[in-house]
Amino acid sequence: MSQSRFTPETTRLDDAARAGWLYYVAGNTQDEIAKKLGVSRQSAQRLVSLAVSEKLVKVRLDHPIARCMDLSGALSERFGLRVIEVVPSDPSVPELLTGIAIAAAAVLEKTLKSPDEKIIALGTGRALRACVEQLPRMDCPQHRIVSRLGNMMSDGSATPYNAVIRMAERVGARHYPYPLPVVARDEEELRVMHGQEAVRHTMELCTRADLTLVGVGQIGLNAPLRVDGFMTAEEMEALMAEGAAGEITSWVYDADGRVMDCAFNRRVASAPLPVPGSGPVVGLAVGKDKAGAIRAALRGRLINGLITDEATAERLLKQ
Amino acid sequence: MSQSRFTPETTRLDDAARAGWLYYVAGNTQDEIAKKLGVSRQSAQRLVSLAVSEKLVKVRLDHPIARCMDLSGALSERFGLRVIEVVPSDPSVPELLTGIAIAAAAVLEKTLKSPDEKIIALGTGRALRACVEQLPRMDCPQHRIVSRLGNMMSDGSATPYNAVIRMAERVGARHYPYPLPVVARDEEELRVMHGQEAVRHTMELCTRADLTLVGVGQIGLNAPLRVDGFMTAEEMEALMAEGAAGEITSWVYDADGRVMDCAFNRRVASAPLPVPGSGPVVGLAVGKDKAGAIRAALRGRLINGLITDEATAERLLKQ
DNA sequence: CACAATCGCGAGCATTTGCCCATAGCCTGA
DNA sequence: TCAGGCTATGGGCAAATGCTCGCGATTGTG
Numbered sequence: 001m002s003q004s005r006f007t008p009e010t011t012r013l014d015d016a017a018r019a020g021w022l023y024y025v026a027g028n029t030q031d032e033i034a035k036k037l038g039v040s041r042q043s044a045q046r047l048v049s050l051a052v053s054e055k056l057v058k059v060r061l062d063h064p065i066a067r068c069m070d071l072s073g074a075l076s077e078r079f080g081l082r083v084i085e086v087v088p089s090d091p092s093v094p095e096l097l098t099g100i101a102i103a104a105a106a107v108l109e110k111t112l113k114s115p116d117e118k119i120i121a122l123g124t125g126r127a128l129r130a131c132v133e134q135l136p137r138m139d140c141p142q143h144r145i146v147s148r149l150g151n152m153m154s155d156g157s158a159t160p161y162n163a164v165i166r167m168a169e170r171v172g173a174r175h176y177p178y179p180l181p182v183v184a185r186d187e188e189e190l191r192v193m194h195g196q197e198a199v200r201h202t203m204e205l206c207t208r209a210d211l212t213l214v215g216v217g218q219i220g221l222n223a224p225l226r227v228d229g230f231m232t233a234e235e236m237e238a239l240m241a242e243g244a245a246g247e248i249t250s251w252v253y254d255a256d257g258r259v260m261d262c263a264f265n266r267r268v269a270s271a272p273l274p275v276p277g278s279g280p281v282v283g284l285a286v287g288k289d290k291a292g293a294i295r296a297a298l299r300g301r302l303i304n305g306l307i308t309d310e311a312t313a314e315r316l317l318k319q
Numbered sequence: 320m321s322q323s324r325f326t327p328e329t330t331r332l333d334d335a336a337r338a339g340w341l342y343y344v345a346g347n348t349q350d351e352i353a354k355k356l357g358v359s360r361q362s363a364q365r366l367v368s369l370a371v372s373e374k375l376v377k378v379r380l381d382h383p384i385a386r387c388m389d390l391s392g393a394l395s396e397r398f399g400l401r402v403i404e405v406v407p408s409d410p411s412v413p414e415l416l417t418g419i420a421i422a423a424a425a426v427l428e429k430t431l432k433s434p435d436e437k438i439i440a441l442g443t444g445r446a447l448r449a450c451v452e453q454l455p456r457m458d459c460p461q462h463r464i465v466s467r468l469g470n471m472m473s474d475g476s477a478t479p480y481n482a483v484i485r486m487a488e489r490v491g492a493r494h495y496p497y498p499l500p501v502v503a504r505d506e507e508e509l510r511v512m513h514g515q516e517a518v519r520h521t522m523e524l525c526t527r528a529d530l531t532l533v534g535v536g537q538i539g540l541n542a543p544l545r546v547d548g549f550m551t552a553e554e555m556e557a558l559m560a561e562g563a564a565g566e567i568t569s570w571v572y573d574a575d576g577r578v579m580d581c582a583f584n585r586r587v588a589s590a591p592l593p594v595p596g597s598g599p600v601v602g603l604a605v606g607k608d609k610a611g612a613i614r615a616a617l618r619g620r621l622i623n624g625l626i627t628d629e630a631t632a633e634r635l636l637k638q
Numbered sequence: 639c640a641c642a643a644t645c646g647c648g649a650g651c652a653t654t655t656g657c658c659c660a661t662a663g664c665c666t667g668a
Numbered sequence: 669t670c671a672g673g674c675t676a677t678g679g680g681c682a683a684a685t686g687c688t689c690g691c692g693a694t695t696g697t698g
Contacts, residue, residue: 066330
């Protein structure tokens with residue numbers, strides 16, 4: 001029962017959780033919390049804000065906002081979607097990920113709560129990462145989380161937006177990282193990589209996934225592929241000239257959502273995109289720059305589900 | 320697409336949801352929200368607080384607080400529980416229901432997310448009511464929600480703490496209210512009531528419930544049975560003298576958790592308490608006054624699950 | 639049509655909160 | 669052991685928030 005012999009970090013988060021509870025659930029003022037926990041007012045404030053910044057406090061909004069419902073209905077009808085969520089936008093922060101992250105976490109949670117074994121396949125990226133942060137801690141040893149693409153640069157260093165490991169540790173599921181770089185140096189190297197037993201097994205799991213969640217990347221000078229260093233500016237410009245519209249787990253596709261036959265794609269090591277009609281494949285994306293990429297992916301049935309925000313949804317429907 | 324032709328209430332809640340979203344999810348200040356929604360700062364404040372008071376904003380805390388974990392472990396071991404949740408207490412508001420309500424809603428949600436048909440049986444009371452308020456809106460036509468007891472006074476007026484109807488409309492499930500008063504006037508009337516086909520069907524559903532959630536009432540002058548007018552002060556005093564320790568769905572039991580053979584129980588119209596070993600039967604209760612009632616119920620295996628708070632958990636273990 | 643009751647709004651003010659800063663305690667490494 | 673740096677603490681202050689009050693509009697009623 002001695003709970004003070006833990007690491008300071010544990011105790012500190014514990015206190016933060018307690019402070020957050022007293023603040024958000026019990027509705028205390030920070031002064032009252034300070035008295036109850038025996039610390040100064042300022043420390044209580046710090047604990048509460050720590051609870052928020054450590055994402056211990058999860059807020060969700062439970063009301064079907066009419067405008068969002070309208071938009072999701074329209075999108076669903078236009079593109080024949082199996083999963084659709086439209087969350088409110090903040091006009092002044094159009095790229096805010098929190099909203100779609102919460103919505104996507106709810107979708108994941110639904111699958112995770114199933115008692116039957118499920119396979120969940122994930123892409124990478126900022127949106128996926130934010131989504132995983134919104135998941136509650138759970139204990140789901142029956143499920144498997146599998147990555148659809150590598151999380152290494154070509155030099156072996158790790159990319160920062162790894163979602164699978166984080167998710168697996170959070171929900172207590174087995175996980176299958178994808179032990180490859182994102183792009184191979186050449187086709188020969190790729191052949192060798194794909195020959196590995198572990199890689200083949202992981203790719204096979206991806207094809208059987210019960211839920212696939214991927215980010216949608218735009219093409220352009222601010223594209224994730226470019227910013228995160230998987231592609232030089234020249235390569236990007238060449239792709240733009242060839243009519244590339246977007247990218248999902250590094251597979252570059254054109255405005256009709258067809259995966260392009262280009263030099264870059266021939267080096268992409270990610271699992272092949274799922275065929276339409278298997279499980280739900282849900283894209284996760286917001287932002288003005290992404291509308292084109294999302295529309296193309298929907299048109300080509302590369303994804304059959306979408307989680308986005310009002311502003312992006314409107315942009316998708318306009319035209 | 321004209322969303323302005325709804326009732327003012329709908330629009331108002333819509334705005335409230337939007338304001339709440341901008342405040343809690345996007346992290347805007349109320350000034351910014353006011354500008355974005357085109358209202359005054361004060362109106363924005365009102366919208367945010369409306370979103371809170373209408374329970375559109377749900378906060379949950381996702382951290383295993385060590386002390387609570389210790390207590391739940393100890394309770395679980397001591398009483399052999401199938402479900403156990405201990406939430407933090409606010410020492411200055413020992414009867415605060417929000418905490419256990421959130422925890423209980425999470426338990427319900429887990430069952431509701433099942434794709435298979437489930438039967439959920441509920442008691443009544445303030446705690447149950449608070450719990451249902453914490454449920455998100457869902458669409459679960461596959462499940463059935465059934466009441467274990469009536470929600471009428473003997474004169475036919477409704478009691479205020481009806482959980483079943485509220486829950487069913489919130490989660491979109493079929494529901495089976497219990498069309499009887501809580502206590503019959505005499506044994507003869509009870510026999511007639513229990514002869515009704517609908518009542519027998521509802522009671523039969525209760526015995527097959529996959530999850531039963533009930534409040535635990537104490538015995539005494541502040542007891543719910545007494546305060547809500549189901550029992551006169553004299554009857555209550557008589558029961559106390561006979562050694563009554565608590566009450567679940569109006570069935571009064573003694574300190575060993577045995578349902579008593581007394582005049583009152585012979586008039587109780589509620590479904591018989593579930594036999595141990597069927598589904599999980601979860602009790603929901605906090606408060607100094609309730610510790611005795613809870614302990615007796617646990618001892619007699621009237622419940623095999625418990626959702627309570629730290630302070631009450633400590634009291635249960637002490638002794 | 640006039641009147642009364644009710645409701646929502648915004649001004650003003652007290653409280654609460656977030657944050658910066660000076661300081662004190664603590665760890666680290668020589 | 670001590671110097672140097674690092675982190676946590678609480679004071680103080682500006683910003684944000686919650687609340688009350690009076691006003692004007694709207695709705696219902698005689």
